[in-house]
Amino acid sequence: MLSRTAENLYWIARFVERAETNARLLEVGARNALIPNTGGGYRNDWESVLQASGGAVGFAEKYGDIVQRNVETWMFFDRDNPNSVASCIEKARENGRIVRTALTTQVWDALNIAFQEVQVFARTERSRLSLSDLTDWTLRTTALVRGSALNTQLRNEGYDFTNIGHYLERGDSTARMIDTKYFTLLPQISFVGSGLDNYQWRTLLRAMSSNRAFNWAYGGDIGPPKIVHFLVLNRACPRSLISAVEGANDHLDRLARAYGRSGPAQTKVRAMVGELAEMQVDDIFDEGLHEFLSRFIGDIADLAGEVHGMYLSGDVR
Amino acid sequence: MFDADAVRAPYSGLLDWSRNMPQELRSLKQNEAEALFRRIGITFAVYGEGGSPDRLIPFDMFPRVFQADEWARLERGVKQRAKALNAFLVDVYGRGEIVKAGRIPARLVYQNEAYETAVCGIVPSKGVYAHIVGIDLVRTGPDEFFVLEDNCRTPSGVSYMLENREIMMRMFPGLFQENRIAPVENYPALLRRTLASVAPAKCDGTPRVVILTPGHFNSAYYEHSFLADMMGVELVEGADLFVEGDFCWMRTTEGPKKVDVIYRRIDDAFIDPLCFRPDSMLGVPGLMNVYRSGGVNICSAPGAGVADDKAIYTYVPEMIRFYLGEAPILKNVPTWQCTKPEDCKYVLEHLDELVVKEVHGSGGYGMLVGPRSDKATIELFAQKIREKPWNYIAQPTLALSTCPTFVEEGIAPRHVDLRPYCLVGENIDLVPGGLTRVALTEGSLVVNSSQGGGVKDTWVMAE
Numbered sequence: 190m191l192s193r194t195a196e197n198l199y200w201i202a203r204f205v206e207r208a209e210t211n212a213r214l215l216e217v218g219a220r221n222a223l224i225p226n227t228g229g230g231y232r233n234d235w236e237s238v239l240q241a242s243g244g245a246v247g248f249a250e251k252y253g254d255i256v257q258r259n260v261e262t263w264m265f266f267d268r269d270n271p272n273s274v275a276s277c278i279e280k281a282r283e284n285g286r287i288v289r290t291a292l293t294t295q296v297w298d299a300l301n302i303a304f305q306e307v308q309v310f311a312r313t314e315r316s317r318l319s320l321s322d323l324t325d326w327t328l329r330t331t332a333l334v335r336g337s338a339l340n341t342q343l344r345n346e347g348y349d350f351t352n353i354g355h356y357l358e359r360g361d362s363t364a365r366m367i368d369t370k371y372f373t374l375l376p377q378i379s380f381v382g383s384g385l386d387n388y389q390w391r392t393l394l395r396a397m398s399s400n401r402a403f404n405w406a407y408g409g410d411i412g413p414p415k416i417v418h419f420l421v422l423n424r425a426c427p428r429s430l431i432s433a434v435e436g437a438n439d440h441l442d443r444l445a446r447a448y449g450r451s452g453p454a455q456t457k458v459r460a461m462v463g464e465l466a467e468m469q470v471d472d473i474f475d476e477g478l479h480e481f482l483s484r485f486i487g488d489i490a491d492l493a494g495e496v497h498g499m500y501l502s503g504d505v506r
Numbered sequence: 507m508f509d510a511d512a513v514r515a516p517y518s519g520l521l522d523w524s525r526n527m528p529q530e531l532r533s534l535k536q537n538e539a540e541a542l543f544r545r546i547g548i549t550f551a552v553y554g555e556g557g558s559p560d561r562l563i564p565f566d567m568f569p570r571v572f573q574a575d576e577w578a579r580l581e582r583g584v585k586q587r588a589k590a591l592n593a594f595l596v597d598v599y600g601r602g603e604i605v606k607a608g609r610i611p612a613r614l615v616y617q618n619e620a621y622e623t624a625v626c627g628i629v630p631s632k633g634v635y636a637h638i639v640g641i642d643l644v645r646t647g648p649d650e651f652f653v654l655e656d657n658c659r660t661p662s663g664v665s666y667m668l669e670n671r672e673i674m675m676r677m678f679p680g681l682f683q684e685n686r687i688a689p690v691e692n693y694p695a696l697l698r699r700t701l702a703s704v705a706p707a708k709c710d711g712t713p714r715v716v717i718l719t720p721g722h723f724n725s726a727y728y729e730h731s732f733l734a735d736m737m738g739v740e741l742v743e744g745a746d747l748f749v750e751g752d753f754c755w756m757r758t759t760e761g762p763k764k765v766d767v768i769y770r771r772i773d774d775a776f777i778d779p780l781c782f783r784p785d786s787m788l789g790v791p792g793l794m795n796v797y798r799s800g801g802v803n804i805c806s807a808p809g810a811g812v813a814d815d816k817a818i819y820t821y822v823p824e825m826i827r828f829y830l831g832e833a834p835i836l837k838n839v840p841t842w843q844c845t846k847p848e849d850c851k852y853v854l855e856h857l858d859e860l861v862v863k864e865v866h867g868s869g870g871y872g873m874l875v876g877p878r879s880d881k882a883t884i885e886l887f888a889q890k891i892r893e894k895p896w897n898y899i900a901q902p903t904l905a906l907s908t909c910p911t912f913v914e915e916g917i918a919p920r921h922v923d924l925r926p927y928c929l930v931g932e933n934i935d936l937v938p939g940g941l942t943r944v945a946l947t948e949g950s951l952v953v954n955s956s957q958g959g960g961v962k963d964t965w966v967m968a969e
Contacts, residue, residue: 191740192757287722290735346759448760503746503757 192503195350197288199501201281201300202338202354205331208277210362211264212327214238217369217396219320221389222257235260241369244270258315265323266311274327275307281334291347295337303330328398346447349440353496356440360433361489364482366393367420387411393420397428414470417478422468430485431465437492438462444500454495461488516571516967517910523681524568524910524917532567532912535677539565542673564960565670567677570909570922570942574969580643580651580926581936583835586826588639588928591658591813593829595635599626599809609828610821615812622774622809624781628798631704632932635807636814637769638697639928640664643836645907652839652904654923656822658814659806660771663941664927665729668693668736670963671939686968688938693927694736700931701767707800708752713766715739716756718747720772720788730771744772749792754802767803768793774808782808816865816899817843840902844895853900854891857884860900861951862891875951877903906951909962911944921945923953924964938966 218238235255239245244263247270252259265274282304285292292300306326310318335355342348390411394400397420406425407415421430438458445451473481499505527535543562572580597604598615599622605612615621640661642654671690675682698715705713719730721743734741746757747765755762770777776786781794796802812818820841823834842849842860853860862874874887891898908919926940942962943953953959 190759191742191746192759193743193746194740195759283722290731290741350759444759450760500759505759505761 190346190350192501192505194288194291195347196497196501197284198291198347199350199354199496201284201288202335202351203358204277204281204284205334206355206358206362207272208274208281208327209331210358210365211242211272211274211277212324212331213362213396214242214366214369215261215264215320216324217366217392218260219257219324220392220395237369238264241365242272243365244272261320261323265327274323275311278303278307278330293337293341295341296334299330299334299337303334306330346444349444349447350500352440353437356433356436357489357493357496359428360430360437361486363397363420363428363430363433364485364489366396367417368479368482369393390416399426399428402426413478414474417473418470421473422465422470431462434458434461434465441496452495452499454492454499457488457492457495461492516573519684520569520571520681521910521917524912535567536912538677539567539673542676543669563666564946565673566911566920566944566946566960566962567674568910568912568917569674569681569963569965570924570944571965571967573967576649577938577966579649579835581938583651584639584641584926584928584936585934586830586832586835587641587653587656587822588636588930588934590822590825590829591639591656592634592636592930594825595658595807595810595813596629596633597829598812599628599635604825604828607828609824610818614817614821618812618815618818620774620809620811620815622812624794625807625809628807630807631706631800631803634704634930635810637700637704637805637930638664639930640925641836641928643924643926644904644922645924646904647907650837652837653819653822654839655816655819656814657925658810659773661925661927662726662729662771663925664693665732666961667927667937667939667941667964669732670961674963685965688966688968690937690939693937694733696929696935696937697733697769698737698739700929700933700935701769701805703932704803704805705766706797706803709766714756714764715767715769716742716747716765718742718744718768718770718772720776724771726771739769744776744786744788744790747790747793749790749796752796752799752801754790754793754796765802767805769805774811777804777808816841816863817845839904842900844891844898844900849900850891850895853898854888857888859903861903862887862898862900865897865899873952875903878949878951903951909942909944911946911962913946913948918948920948921951921953922962939964 215238218235221234235257236245239248239255239260242264248255248260248263251267251269252263263270263273267273268276268279270276278300282300285297285300289297310323310326338348338351342351390413391400394403394416399419402425403411403416403419406419406423419426419429423429424431424435426432438461441455441458445455476484540562543565594604602612602615604610605615636658638661640657640663642657643651644654645651667690701715702713715737716739717730717734717737719727719741721727724730731741740746740756742756742765747768748755748757748762750762754765754768756765772788775783776788778789778791778793779786780791782789793802793804794808797804797808820838820843823838826832826834842853844850844853844862853862856876857874858876858879860874860876862876864872874883876884879887906921906923909922910917911920913920922942922944924940924942926936929935942964943959944962945951945953945958946960947958950958
């Protein structure tokens with residue numbers, strides 16, 4: 190397969206997943222903003238959302254003060270934000286148009302319709318769009334693209350590149366979302382274990398559509414170790430870090446078999462799977478949750494670099 | 507098609523079909539066709555007009571029909587012309603016999619903007635420069651076809667020929683059961699076979715064919731990706747290819763793969779920045795060296811454009827006599843070259859009855875249709891001709907044939923032209939069909955899609 194085609198497919202998946210992450214982050218922020226600011230000292234929750242999305246600097250330059258409405262604009266509509274939902278959907282659709290013949294009609298329709306609908310939102314008066322409408326729409330739309338790809342795409346190398354993009358972005362995204370919690374808590378460690386703390390953890394689970402799943406798996410009693418276990422180490426959770434890394438591993442394995450050639454990307458992903466498989470929750474807290482997550486985000490970036498070098502750059506010999 | 511108010515035989519059945527179609531069904535089908543086009547993504551960007559790049563070319567459901575014997579004659583004529591054009595190209599980049607024999611003025615060939623000195627002395631694989639020859643024809647009588655122009659570079663529009671048929675078969679399967687219509691669907695396979703047949707000297711094994719596109723911003727990108735898909739070959743951009751050693755390679759996820767034949771849909775000037783325009787980002791540096799040394803074939807060959815130049819056009823019948831020793835089957839439209847003083851004088855005196863075109867123009871831009879223009883426009887054009895006479899040619903307005911077409915009030919005759927696509931490789935092939943363009947405005951002679959023309963399915967009846 191042409192390296193450029195593989196790259197386009199990989200980025201379609203990443204952009205779609207990224208749009209979804211942004212919508213979920215917005216949901217976390219909106220829910221957290223509903224609790225009264227009784228603690229006084231802790232930082233604005235919206236800032237943690239911006240930090241986690243990686244767009245805090247760009248936002249500060251354009252808007253200055255953090256106001257919910259501006260955050261919504263920045264993260265959903267703003268074309269100046271390369272990671273806004275609108276930017277991601279537009280880029281995913283443009284990538285799709287370039288490799289139109291590598292996509293089934295269903296996948297193309299899903300991307301194309303998403304793009305048309307974003308245009309409609311952009312022309313609609315903002316007071317008529319609630320944040321939950323926007324986030325619901327994003328989750329529905331990205332699920333449609335992903336579902337169409339899973340149901341209809343040929344199971345060839347292109348399918349592997351699509352999935353590798355999807356899993357890498359998802360691992361990155363989950364790590365960033367757990368990290369919002371860290372940003373929120375940072376100044377006031379005394380909140381840990383308080384009612385407010387639990388509320389925030391719940392919000393995080395909700396944002397990952399995992400609130401009820403967690404109840405079933407852990408019996409409803411909430412606490413940081415269980416939640417970290419669920420979102421990092423539990424294979425049953427579709428958004429956990431280990432699920433993401435193992436997903437990437439499966440598809441890199443398939444490529445290695447198909448091409449009869451294994452390389453640094455496979456080595457890297459195996460090391461990551463190996464580490465997570467052995468890891469205990471205590472190890473994570475010993476390292477420090479934020480430190481662990483930062484390292485994980487760095488590892489995902491390295492892995493993406495290896496995938497790019499081995500397959501997507503076209504420089505491989 | 508209207509013989510003294512009666513339609514010719516091949517259309518009579520269809521006329522009943524169209525007249526019996528209830529109005530609701532007609533608009534239903536028309537909407538269905540449009541939805542299909544949008545869904546597949548066949549859209550068309552009009553240069554210099556702005557507006558939506560996702561515009562559709564209007565599709566007329568009434569097919570254009572050729573009978574088997576009419577087509578057979580046309581086919582012979584088209585093939586004859588494609589053969590002569592290729593012989594001419596090999597000649598003018600080689601010994602130049604036709605010039606030496608005084609049959610074509612040397613200046614017209616060697617000082618032509620489209621003449622490419624970089625390919626002098628090269629004889630491409632199988633002696634073919636123009637692998638896909640699109641010949642634009644109009645009909646003026648039962649057996650009278652005129653060639654408007656030849657397209658030897660990269661004629662576009664073939665995806666319409668295929669998709670129009672696909673859509674007609676989907677919407678009106680009954681018509682295809684009642685009539686014996688020759689299929690066109692093997693065009694992509696034939697194109698692939700043609701391109702593989704001109705693999706370069708150094709290619710051993712099965713040739714790898716690719717289509718080279720300027721990218722997804724190009725207005726014909728849909729066609730490029732459609733053809734690549736139907737042919738089962740990779741659609742590449744310049745950056746996907748690179749030159750190393752004596753060959754051209756494609757960047758894939760499995761490492762470099764050698765490319766043998768490039769069907770390029772970019773202009774000569776952009777093929778290789780080391781050889782042509784140094785600022786080109788669309789081409790492949792070093793590609794021309796590989797081409798010269800027989801490591802890759804480029805289709806159509808760089809320099810092929812000199813054969814379809816509007817000034818050279820006049821001499822195509824001469825080429826047919828010179829290289830093939832045959833009488834031309836298809837006629838040329840009489841053409842006045844404004845660069846000749848006596849012709850220019852005639853043109854300026856008769857502007858109100860002539861069609862004037864730019865020598866290098868295309869797409870219906872920068873032309874004057876005398877009988878349909880007002881005095882001011884004509885005067886403006888006369889000024890342009892006086893300033894740059896060499897830039898213009900003129901032709902009489904022909905009594906173009908018409909074809910029944912769906913219009914607001916029912917069925918009415920509209921002017922049509924035809925572009926069949928002739929494939930030249932080891933063999934010369936012509937699929938029974940082509941692109942019929944129709945001028946949708948009453949009385950209009952301009953069929954270009956950029957000027958409000960539409961398209962029709964083109965039927966050749968099987969014997």
